[in-house]
Amino acid sequence: MYPMSDADRQVIKPEIMKSYIWLQTADDSLQEVEQEVATFCPFICHEIHKGMGSSKNYPISLPQRVNPGTLSLILDYCRFHQVSGRSNKERKSYDEKFIRMDTKRLCELTSAADSLQLRPLVDLTSRALARMIEGKTPEEIRETFHLPDDLTEEEKLEPLRNFADDPRIRLLNTLYARKRKELKERGKPKSVEVEGELVDDRSVDDLLSFINGGTSTVDSFGIRTTPCGLVLKRLNHGQCCSVFMGIGEDLCTPIWRRSDSKGVRASKSKKKNRRRKDQLKHAPMSCSTVNSTSSSNNAIDIHKESNGGDFICHNSKVHNHSVPVLCETLKLQDIEDDRFAPEDELDDLDPAMKEIIDREVEDFARRLNSDWHERIQELLSLDQERRPLPITRPIYNLRSSPCASYFRTLLLALSVQSGASYA
């Protein structure tokens, strides 16, 4: 019924003298195991000290939560890990393969390991279970673990709304809501399409020049392009660094935080921080180029928000440490927006409106990309005394670049103003 244990196989090699102990599970079935393997479990170790398990008649009674299936898994685990010569890498890779099993067995294993006081295995399995819960929707989790969906709707909606926010949707809602508000305030939209077109060209050209080679200065919103007061914090394991942008006079000198033995001025950490400083230097520049003044006021406000929003969206998605560094810089550059719409107004989003705008964005993107080459050729061939427009890679991949939402909102602004469609 049980797989032939190593104990049985060892009998074939009589020269290896090992002592064996007897274990009994709750269903009264017995198993013989090498002592050195079994004593990896503190529970079994204690029982042996009490004098149990040395013979078939006095087996060690294992706790009820340990059934024969989980026992063999636990013994496999013990058999591997009790060998002292293994490297950490080997152990880790064994562990990763070991926990690949269905949730039911994983839960049973956790329970059994806990009753045998085998803490490393409990840690391993509980981390695996946590990974199965992490980041999933409630429906997915219920499916994975076969949980009954037995809460009433009312109970579900109770005070957890705060935790289920998606920052992207919130931001998008804000932008749309604000646009709608401004529409209402302005009353009749500006009429002439010609006007709209002029505004369009100028903004786009400005945009192109900003993206291609904008200057990094302090723009009208006080957004500085150099990081002030760079602080790095190293955490206990000496590995990850977090960034602290000091705001205020007392935090202008570079300061360090660490709680490991490596020194601040030691060459290693200095290089790490230099790399980060370089990363941060690039970030403000790109921020400023897109944030630089454009023709329409509305566009500016939206740039600020959308730029911030996009980076914030990046932040919530990406989990490695260098990207949050960039995001922190941008977030913390004192962007004061006192006209941020309160959340209550955002819930009534019109899906139809959203669809229309999305379609328009895609169309605009296509149009812009197709016009690029012709426009460039035109500019270059026509007038060579004019200051040359630096050519860079056109923005083909609109979806992922920060300019994506810029265009999106720009389009929004322009379509609202002029009432024209770019289909």
Next chain:
Amino acid sequence: MVMEVDKISNLPGHITDKILSHLSLRDAVRTSILSRKWRYKWDSLPYLVFDNQSVLVSSPDQTVIKSKLVNIVDHVLLLHSGPIEKFKLSHRDLQGVNDIDRWILFLSRGSLKEFVLEIWKGHRYRLPSSLYCCQNLIHLELFNCLVKPPPIFNGFRSLKSLDLQHITVDQDVFEYLISSCLLLERLTLMNFEGFTQLNIHAPNLLFFDVGGVFEDVNFGNASHLAIVSIGLYVNAGHDKNPALGNTGNMIKFFAPLPHIQRLEVQSFFLKYLAAGKVPERLPTPCIELNYLSIRINFNDREESLAASCLLRSSPNLQELEMLARPEEQTAVRPAANILQEGSDKCPFNQLRLVKIAGISGGSQELNFINFLLANSPALEMMTVKPASTNGGWELLKELLRFRRASVQAEIIYLDP
């Protein structure tokens, strides 16, 4: 047909806590809408961590963040039941708001064991007096705070680990804080203000990590202190002061540290050690010292003397790291080889690994390397990394000539 059984909901509470503790607070709280049994599983979590990952609040607007964050923390604390053993607040966008006072008051009424507060924005946050009433605290970690306990403060009786970075404390408060925590084993101090004398009276201290600006270091009784890392961030002119008498800083520093095992001398601390009279070797050698890392300016005679004294007093050294301080560009005069001034040989019988970095091929640097190679019969590897490519070839030529006491020593030249 196999009935799908829900196994996870019936696991014992402490295991569920363990599973949930591997999740961010946000994910853990979200499990409460999974099923009836899961509704209140999260609220006995003993560890509450509020940082950027557990609380996804993102907005360029400070007031919005503040209100959302405060809202969330208030909610969690209110819904939570059971003891809170660890509380960490480290959200990047939160400034030192008064709500933190309220939360600390709430926590102090329980049995808080670990408290981590990191204020990433704004000025130093003044800690409320209720924090000093948490007598069960074992670990306290503060970043960007102002520590000013009330007069009735008796110290943290259970505190074993203290981590203070970017804090402001008065001199006497600091000394009292350290000496009143009788169980203190780990102390980390970085970038502190308000005190300049590091008078550390902690008899159980094992780990000491300091980086900042200070004038003096005094250990009371530190017979257990095993790991020390000190960085003095300012190059104070330590002239030979006759008022110091016969004991230089070198002897004064090492006298109360008989069991030191790992030492890192960073930034300008070697200059501090070099002040006063530096003997050829310490009166009592550091016999347990197995790891040493020194930041040194090889062209400074006093520092080289201090370093050689330290080396001569560490017979059981296993790993050595010597990093040249890059900022100082003093004139490179051919210095007298102080390492040959020692009379007897100084074998490093256990020295296996040596790292030298940031050098430029000066004569004093080469003297040190020569000295180490000649006295390390067990050496396995020495890595040499120059500061720049200038003079790299000359350096290599010199390195090639040195005699090696160890046959299996590898000398690895790393590109700058």
